[in-house]
Amino acid sequence: MESKIEVLSTVTVENSADLYKIxxxxxxxxxxxxxxxxxxxxxxxxxxxxxxxYRT
Structure with missing residues (x-):
């Protein structure tokens, strides 16, 4: 079974220490x-x- 990952959107934002939590x-x-x-x-x-x- 093949899994296809599709990029839906990409955006560049200011880095923040808490972004990973979101x-x-x-x-x-x-x-x-x-x-x-x-x-x-x-x-x-x-x-x-x-x-x-991404859409998986």
């Missing part, structure tokens, strides 16, 4: 809706974070 809450709450959320530091600017929404 992403964790979204992942726990909306996994039944086949949604997944990701957070990564911008490689070019450590003051920015990249927030991505």
């Amino acid at each position: 992403v964790d809450a979204l992942n726990r709450t909306l996994k039944r809706e086949n949604l997944m959320f990701g957070l990564a530091l911008d490689q070019n600017n450590q003051e920015k974070a990249i927030f991505t929404i």
Whole structure:
């Protein structure tokens, strides 16, 4: 069985120490809706974070 992950949206935001808490809450709450959320530091600017929404 093949799993396809589709990127729905990506946005760059100011980095904050608590952003991961929001992403964790979204992942726990909306996994039944086949949604997944990701957070990564911008490689070019450590003051920015990249927030991505996926459909699984």
